[in-house]
Amino acid sequence: MLPVSASTPESVALETEIQLVQRLRDRDEGAMTIFYDKYSAALYGVILRIVKKEETAEDVLQEAMVKIWHSFPSYDASKGRLFTWVMNVSRNLAIDKIRSRQYRVSSRTQPIEESAALRQAAEPSFRPEHIGLQEMTRQLNPDQRQIVDLLYFGGFTQSEVAEELNLPLGTVKTRARAAIKVLSKLIR
Amino acid sequence: MDIQEYIESGILEEYALGVLGEVERAEVERIAREHPVVDQELKEIVSGLDAYAEAHAVTPPAALRERVLAAWEQSIRPGQAPANPAAPAETPVVALPRMVASSAPEPAAAATAASEAVVRQMPVPGSGRRWMIAASVALLVLSGLGNYLLYNRLKETEANLQVAQTEQSRYAATQKAALNERDQQLAVLRNEAFQPVDLKGTPKAPEALARVYYNARTKAVYVDVRNLPALPEGKQYQLWALDNGKPVDAGMLADATASGDSIQQMKNIASAQAFAMTVEDIGGVESPTMSTLTVIGNI
Structure with a gap:
């Protein structure tokens, strides 16, 4: 299922990813440093987008590193890229964190406000380094972006999004599909 | 199975978002293996979301x-x-x-x-334990009593300290006022403008002696007693200025002044050639009782 491409930089990236996976499978501890350098920005960016507080993001990133190391035997390279897998591990930890009662109490954020915050555009302070974000957000209309953000950063299911936005489930599914299609077309 | 309908059901998105349970995940993977269209669709969804994540990358500190x-x-x-x-x-x-x-x-x-390490039995013989409890109770009681006594002593000490502090600040205030007064008096005595006038005892009280300081410019009058006979009950010394033979009231001498403890500023006097003191009823009179004239002196 790994994307096969003829373009040189991608195949190099792919090769290093395969090597990294192999080293992690061999429990090579030095591989975690390489892993950090390669993935921390992407993981940290998404975690920060979810938890919104830098110190919490650091905690979650630490937890993610530990979890990735320990659960690595359960990663199946035939089912997807390492990036996808580690991103989902980190994203789930971050979403668990904002859903934990302790976090809600400490951040004094009500669930409604939380989702309202997610509907807003990413704060400028996040300064995404990849030029991709602006391009992507230009391509997504606000409705689509709202839904993708709730699904991806809010950890909502499509039914929950429908409830939250007071939309028919069918509409949510159509918009989500369309939005993700736009995203996948952009990277081709 | 309608593949297109399956693709549009939204389950592939949920798979990519990681919200499906184990069984549903396995089902999606099975169908994707059997249907290249589904597999392709799923790959696109996953890579679209990955790209979205990557676009949010922030280099951590x-x-x-x-x-x-x-x-x-x-x-x-x-x-x-x-x-x-x-x-x-x-x-x-x-x-x-x-x-x-x-x-x-x-x-x-x-x-x-870790949980094994926590469970640790302390072997304590029954009788020894009873003694330990009794000793503990006794120690607790003693400790309580000790605390009570120490607390009382502390309170007492605090009260004493407060009294001492009040006393000290009052003394300091008194001393400071006295010092101020002395400074003023000294300024008078040193001032050239004040002319000293010695008032000597009359034959009735030959030992009596007092001094008046008179400032002709500011009209200020101070009196400094060296020695005056003790006063009968209900009496007070009154100072008089004699201007062209006519007595003018210059004020009553306070007890401290009469006993010589302090010099005293008297009433301002416009003009005088002599000063004298008589013994009068407390509060003074309008014209002097000449039979009680104690001291007198010319400028």
């Missing part, structure tokens, strides 16, 4: 790298802290307890060891 890597290293090497393998969370540096808790099956053995 540089200091975070070392902290995160150190914490990870601590968590995977619980035995690194020597002689304490059962408590990985207590190893030094940054290790966070919850990270150990969240790290799936590996530290389970360590956790079991």
Whole structure:
């Protein structure tokens, strides 16, 4: 299922990813440093987008590193890229964190406000380094972006999004599909 | 099975978002293996979301790298802290307890060891234990009593201290006022403008002696008693200025002045050639009782 491409930089990236996976499978501890350098920005960016507080993001990133190391035997390279897998591990930890009662109490954020915050555009302070974000957000209309953000950063299911936005489930599914299609077309 | 309908059902998105349960995930994977269209669709969804994630990348602060890597290293090497393998969370540096808790099956053995280590029986013989309880109670009572006594003594000391402090500040205030007064008097005595006038005792009181300081410019009058006979009950010395033979009231002498403890400013006098003192009823009179004239002196 790994994307096969003829373009040189991608195949190099792919090769290093395969090597990294192999080293992690061999429990090579030095591989975690390489892993950090390669993935921390992407993981940290998404975690920060979810938890919104830098110190919490650091905690979650630490937890993610530990979890990735320990659960690595359960990663199946035939089912997807390492990036996808580690991103989902980190994203789930971050979403668990904002859903934990302790976090809600400490951040004094009500669930409604939380989702309202997610509907807003990413704060400028996040300064995404990849030029991709602006391009992507230009391509997504606000409705689509709202839904993708709730699904991806809010950890909502499509039914929950429908409830939250007071939309028919069918509409949510159509918009989500369309939005993700736009995203996948952009990277081709 | 309508493949297009399946693709549009939204389940592939949920798969990519990681919100499906184990059984549903396996089902999606099975269908994707059987239907290349589904597999292709799923790949696109996943890579679209990955790209979206990647677009949000933020390089973490540089200091975070070392902290995160150190914490990870601590968590995977619980035995690194020597002689304490059962408590990985207590190893030094940054290790966070919850990270150990969240790290799936590996530290389970360590956790079991930890719970075993906690259960520890203290063998205490029954009679010895009773004695220990009795001794503890006795010590507690004694300690309470001791505290009570010490507390009382503390309160007493605090009260004494407060009294002493009040006394001291009152004394300081008195002294300060007295000093001010002396300074003023000294200024009068040193001032050239004040002319000293010695008032000598009349034959009735030959030992009596007082001095008046008179400032002809400001008209101020001070009196300084050296020695005056003790006064009968209800009487007070009254100072008179004699202007062209006519007595003018210059004020009553306070007790402290009459006893010579302090000099006193009297009433201003416009003009005088002599001063004299008589003994009068308290509060003074309008014209002097000449039979009680005690001291007199010419300028």
